[in-house]
Ligand SMILES: NC(=O)C1=CN([C@@H]2O[C@H](COP(=O)(O)OP(=O)(O)OC[C@H]3O[C@@H](n4cnc5c(N)ncnc54)[C@H](O)[C@@H]3O)[C@@H](O)[C@H]2O)C=CC1
């Protein structure tokens with residue numbers, strides 16, 4: 447949103463959140479997230495055409511276009527727990543939009559929502575007795591944490607999906623007004639767009655798991671994995687990105703999106719495809735365990751002395767992120783030390 451307001455000064459954007467502390471932070475000198483370049487953009491536009499507020503209902507009712515980027519974590523209980531996305535926040539946001547709206551609106555999905563289940567959102571929005579027309583568009587975000595502003599200024603691609611009706615196409619045209627650059631892919635039905643981000647993320651994660659599997663073999667055979675991965679990355683069909691060996695991928699999206707994909711494949715009678723993607727997560731778990739085992743065995747004193755001391759080993763894969771993979775590793779380390 448910050449980049450949209452910078453590029454489109456004539457458009458007023460209100461960023462709303464039910465979290466009072468988050469909005470207070472957005473209005474302060476210390477923003478709640480760190481991204482290179484974000485501070486400058488926010489400080490330049492805040493109070494002019496960019497506002498942060500907890501007045502969710504007021505701003506939603508006044509808006510022409512509502513972008514929804516609420517959290518969609520992996521479900522922790524009920525049907526599909528540990529696999530599919532928890533749409534509670536999305537559903538409650540959709541209900542609120544339907545309740546407070548007094549005029550037609552374009553509702554843009556920024557959250558990663560699974561294909562098919564998202565049809566329920568359209569039903570919630572369109573099941574109103576006020577005669578309001580909601581056009582639901584999908585505009586998946588491809589930014590990565592740590593390079594978000596750069597990714598938004600120079601996107602590889604911008605995708606917008608909507609209904610193949612006259613109203614749907616008009617809504618897409620209206621949204622394109624906000625999307626100032628990047629290649630604009632031809633539109634097609636919403637299911638294609640909702641399938642895109644989880645599948646693209648699964649492909650990227652699969653590359654990391656492949657290079658980490660290659661790493662294990664390189665170590666066993668005395669080869670230098672950086673030379674091998676460099677050579678593999680020179681193949682333009684494969685490319686050099688996402689070929690860095692690591693302690694396994696973390697982050698907020700890969701694991702949750704792949705679990706979602708696995709669940710959807712199973713629900714659609716495709717167990718083999720589900721197992722294929724599941725394997726990417728299994729290799730990632732194997733990589734984490736391999737890393738931890740290596741650390742623990744090289745610290746023999748720690749391995750032989752289960753005194754419950756807290757030793758935290760952290761790892762940051764890349765600069766400019768305010769998160770690390772440390773939580774996952776901490777769990778793994780405790781488990782390893784105690785057994
Ligand atoms: N973080 C990333 O790099 C990317 C995230 N996504 C997707 O975007 C979505 C959001 O991700 P994050 O920003 O990382 O999550 P987040 O958890 O940091 O932020 C979500 C915010 O939504 C607020 N919220 C929940 N319900 C609300 C409601 N009814 N009204 C107003 N605010 C509400 C929460 O208070 C929270 O502050 C997820 O679906 C994620 O998969 C997609 C691409 C990139």
Ligand SMILES: O=C(O)[C@H]1O[C@H](OP(=O)(O)OP(=O)(O)OC[C@H]2O[C@@H](n3ccc(=O)[nH]c3=O)[C@H](O)[C@@H]2O)[C@H](O)[C@@H](O)[C@@H]1O
Pocket residue numbers: 558587588589590591592643647650654687688689690691692693694695696697698699700763764771
């Ligand atoms: O759907 C999303 O939310 C986003 O998920 C990822 O973005 P992000 O999770 O911010 O982080 P990345 O920098 O892409 O890395 C993900 C994980 O993979 C690991 N990684 C990445 C690259 C690599 O070569 N090796 C590797 O182990 C990182 O350490 C990190 O834990 C994708 O890169 C974005 O395109 C996507 O929009």
